[in-house]
Amino acid sequence: MVRIGIRCLVVALILSAYVRSEWNFGEIDNLVIAYNDKDLNDSITYQKVKESLYDNPRKFNDTLCVLQFRRIFEGVSKKEKWAEKVMDSWGRVPPSGLYWGRTIDLGHFDECISTAHDFGEENEIFVGQYCIASYPLHVLLHDNLDNQETIKLRNAHPTVFSRGVCVPDACSLDMLDSIFKQFIYNRTKIQVNETMFNAKECTINEVERFNGYDIFALIVFSLVGLLVVLSTFYDIMTGYLNRKRNDLYIIFSIPSNAKKLFNIDPKKGSSSRIECLNGIRFISIVWVVYGHIFATLPNVPIANYKYLWEWLTEIYTMVIVSGSFAVDTFFVLSGFLLAYHLLREMDKRGRLTFAHIMWMYFHRYLRLFPILAATILFTTTLHRFIGDGPLWKKVGGKVGINCPEYWWTSLLYIQNIVNPSKLCLIHTWYLSVDMQLYVLAPLVLIPLHKWRKKFIPVIIFIMAGLSSYTFYVILEEEANIMKSIETFWSLNLNKMFVFVYFGIQTRAVPWLLGVLLGYGIFNLKEQRCQLSKLTVTAGWVCSLITVLAIIFGPYEAQQILAKNDVLDNAFYGSLSRIGWSLCVIWLIFACHQGYGGLLDSFLSYSMWNVLGRFTYAIYITHPTIQLSVIGSSRDCEVVGTYESFQRLWRDLGIIMTVSTFLVLIFESPIVALEQFLLRSEHKRTNINGRSTQVVDLDESSQNGEISSRM
Structure with missing residues (x-):
């Protein structure tokens, strides 16, 4: 029993190390399957995505951010599938039911996160970053207080409209804030002072790495799981062989x-x-x-x-x-x-x-x-x-x-x-x-x-x-x-x-x-x-x-x-x-x-x-x-x-x-x-x-x- 336990423990530790290195690659595999279709005119490859998301963590680049925004709009005008999917994942403004109190349209999170495109140039791969942009309600309602009052509810009333947007993962929060405020001003001539983006509301398709505490937790839960497996196996086998059980061995x-x-x-x-x-x-x-x-x-x-x-x-x-x-x-x-x-x-x-x-x-x-x-x-x-x-x-x-x-x-x-x-x-x-x-x-x-x-x-x-x-x-x-x-x-x-x-x-x-x-x-x-x-x-x-x-x-x-x-x-x-x-x-x-x-x-x-x-x-x-x-x-x-x-x-x-x-x-x-x-x-x-x-x-x-x- 002891030898079996030691062997199982070694196997569990090896598997936990493997899981640590390969965690979340299921999402990357799905991304590659979705975007490796020749009919989509997408040249992304598994290795490039893997290097981009894991081996070489993405860094914010304001210049690349602006450039990729332009490429998105150009791609939409040319009806390129990857660009259309980016824009298709955005929430609608205004959403249906605005005056019934719907002040959020989350868009399509998974469509955004799984979107990627290789432009064929060195280090220029677009990977979708999902964010929730917060628009002040008076921007949507054009300062019409009567309209705003229809969805106002005491102290908990919403003051912003939240919209899911898909943006390049090269964009920092400050850059996104600047771009969207400029866009709103150009369209409405309304100055927005509030911050439109929050770090807790932006998600990048990246591999989550284990830290020391995570590994400790995995070891603890693996050891408990091992005890459960061994104890269950002993309980079943002694019952099958009609032998007397030791109460200590069937605790788990x-x-x-x-x-x-x-x-x-x-x-x-x-x-x-x-x-x-x-x-x-x-x-x-x-x-x-x-x-x-x-x-x-x-x-x-x-x-x-x-x-x-x-x-x-x-x-x-x-x-x-x-x-x-x-x-x-x-x-x-x-x-x-x-x-x-x-x-x-x-x-x-x-x-x-x-x-x-x-x-x-x-x-x-x-x-x-x-x-x-x-x-x-x-x-x-x-x-x-x-x-x-x-x-x-x-x-x-x-x-x-x-x-x-x-x-x-x-x-x-x-x-x-x-x-x-x-x-x-x-x-x-x-x-x-x-x-x-x-x-x-x-x-x-x-x-x-x-x-x-x-x-x-x-x-x-x-x-x-x-x-x-x-x-x-x-x-x-x-x-x-x-x-x-x-x-x-x-x-x-x-x-x-x-x-x-x-x-x-x-x-x-x-x-x-x-x-x-x-x-x-x-x-x-x-x-x-x-x-x-x-x-x-x-x-x-x-x-x-x-x-x-x-x-x-x-x-x-x-x-x-x-x-x-x-x-x-x-x-x-x-x-x-x-x-x-x-x-x-x-x-x-x-x-x-x-x-x-x-x-x-x-x-x-x-x-x-x-x-x-x-x-x-x-x-x-x-x-x-x-x-x-x-x-x-x-x-x-x-x-x-x-x-x-x-x-x-x-x-x-x-x-x-x-x-x-x-x-x-x-x-x-x-x-x-x-x-x-x-x-x-x-x-x-x-x-x-x-x-x-x-x-x-x-x-x-x-x-x-x-x-x-x-």
Whole structure:
């Protein structure tokens, strides 16, 4: 096995070196095939393109830039195919639907990038460079303010028209800016002062080279892949030969881990199971994904921008913009499960030692680390190789932009404190806050276990203090919390946004409410709380009214002409999370105690046991995938309710596929390794006449039991 592993590793390193040298030549091959046809009168050859794009990197040359522009126009007048293709790839001015808010025409990215022509002279090869030129709208609308107002939308209205253009790759941004401004002035006599070109919106057909970090990532992923292949091969062969398996050798086995991952646990009534939780978790993460569709809209080229604000202020879309409350659901679940399980463990032991607490922290870190670290490593290094398109550098380039500098704060879960305005992966602020609450949990749970009900007023006092502080800050800063659209679309991570959304003091309240629920169910043991029908009905009615008020209450504040009511915002910002958390608490309590009816049956359906195991991976990967899909888009998208569902199912399909591989390859092996080591330690201590117990707060990752993790 060792010899086979070493040989496979050598082969993997050789292949990675080959991939490094030949990366992206598939595009060059397509370019040559497309332009080596004699009927196109194109004399380009494979070797010249290869030398131009790889061996001799292109350099900006203003003289050559102007000359090749002239050759393009001359070629068009002579009806030369290569020149016609260059101009055919340009976006149209003005585009159809300009007064409906379409202010961008991306043209044809692939046609531009794959266009090349050899003029037959030394070092003069035309290779297309795709850029997005930004024209001030008043140039297109001829300073007609009435027309401009028809596509103007509050603070997010477009001020420029963006047009995809295909230009010589010898042209620098400054030269392109000068040429286009002169062209506009000659045509309209309008002086343009704004910069028309941006480096993030220009793409040259060039070979992307690997750096040292990329090679490191390739080696890491290759080694993991090698372990998966060897472990899977061992698992299959021992099964085929009917031999006994060594549990250590099948830790990375895909078949073995898949059986555990996709197993629908039929056991019912286990004391550590609360059947409805996996349904709540998965539905909540889907709501988060759906909400981030809205959050990513500023990155999407929209064909009906005029309708966008009208759509976002429809009553239905309040469901989308309220998706942030799904995050509070996870904080309630985290506090509840941690308290419920840890109180049970302390009841068995009588106390919680320092060693047990340290093991809790190590166990938690170990379970969260693999998928998070793999995602950070990939987005920091290899992500730029997986896509292209007119928006790839601008939108796809946002993924992990701060990771090279701040990856370590993500892995230490301190990014919301150290660098809240420059997060590595912006959505992983949740992990930092949740881990910090997890670390602080013994300070709450040990006194709660010791003094029981006497300590509850202390927790209530802490929650009241935190909520009052949030109320004061929102009131003092005059923050507009209820206008979710402006809050998320600005997303400049200012001090107020960081305080309200990323702050541990804000999220601790739902978490503490979850702790109180965990204490309550722990005290009930296996007993059922007897409630009258009137009480149950009142509980459901009050919860429904509260949920509707929280989601749809800010509807008027979202309207275009709505004024900022500071007092309303302060009350909403400080109390809405409490109200939402209480509704989640009632849902869990009612379902667990048998008062959930059809809703409990639905949330307890066995398929959620499987889907719930993907929740963490979905959470880690979904923003990266959503931005990558947008960055790879070639055309404008239409905004609307039906289209938003299309995007949800499109994104969710990709996210689930990627999450499956991440769980099988990175998460499941760590779980299996930990369980193997625990079994080995248990056997060793039994031989020595001693027993050991472990605080396991993440049983659900493999067997559907309770979990304190997303």
